[in-house]
Amino acid sequence: METVVDYTPRFEFGRVMQRATGAISRNGIAFLVLAAIFAGLPALGLGLLRTEAANAPIILLSGLWGLISSLVSIIASSVLQASIVRATILDLSGGRPRIGPCLRQGVRLILPLVGLSIVFGFGVGVASIAFLIPGLIVATMWSVSVPVLVEEGEGVFASLGRSRELTKGARWQIFGMMLLYGVALLLFGGLQIIISQALNGPELLALLVQAVGSAILALCWSAVTAAIYIELREIKEGSTPDQLAEIFA
Known part of the structure; x- marks a missing residue:
């Protein structure tokens, strides 16, 4: 009986990480600036604003602080992720990403990106109310919604739906990457506490450590997200990075 060999492309954890780390290493300065x-x-x-708010009447500033914090975080993280996604795809297609064009791409899409972040957070939050697992499932299904919006020009809900389709069959591997990212966040949080206590320095020092860690982790996850998207497009549709890059050439 003749043996049938399955040549179906499979999601490769190592290939995704190699692409992400390669893009970061080749564009370290540009990515770090972003x-x-x-x-x-x-x-x-x-962090500084939170410190000032802690010394003022909480009743007056708690609501304002929460609103400002959420809005700034959503806008900044959206622009960063969109810029890194674009830059990573350009890099993997053999191009040389430049900060200006990649940043303009993120700024141009700021409104749909903010909308996507809000819907993403709301959906994951609602799914997590009953138990943590449903929220993790939703987050995994929607994990490449930002690259879809940036590279394919889809709307908010269409990007979420497209992400759900692309991640089918690879969600365990993607969840593993998300888990590693979560562990990295926990480890950095512990490291931040250790450094702050060891140096016994002012609160500004702790905030600086937090800022550096936030920048590095956000950069790494944005590049990984782009690499996951490229991997999914390749194994499911045969799209190569250079074909993806031509969309906004």
Whole structure:
């Protein structure tokens, strides 16, 4: 009896990580600048604002602080992720990403990106009310919605639906990557506490450590998200990075 060999392309964890780390290493300065502007500085500024608010009447500032914090975080993280997604796809297609054009791409899509972030957060939050697992499932299904919106020009809900389709059959692997990211967040949080206590320095030092960590982690996850999207497009549709890059050439 003749053996049938399955040549169906499969989602490769190692290939995704290799692409993400390769894009970061080749564009370290540009990526770090974007991360510093849209993750590090907002984290530092919001931390200082939170410190000032703690010394003022809480009743008056708690609502305002929450609104400002949420709005700044959503806008900054949306622009950063969109810019890194675009830059990563350009890099993997053999191009040389430049900060200006990639940043303009993120700013141009700011309204749908903010809308997507709000719907994403609301959907995951509602799914997590009963138990944590449904929320994780929803987050995994929608994990590449930002690359879809940036590269395919879909609307908010169409991007979420497209992400759900692309992630079918690879959700366990994607969940594993999300889990690793969550562990990295926990480890960095512990490291931040250790450094702050060891140096016994002013609160500004702790905020600086937090800002640097926020920038690095946000940068890494944005690049990984783009690499996941490319991997899914390749194994499901045969689309190569250079074909994806031509969309906004």
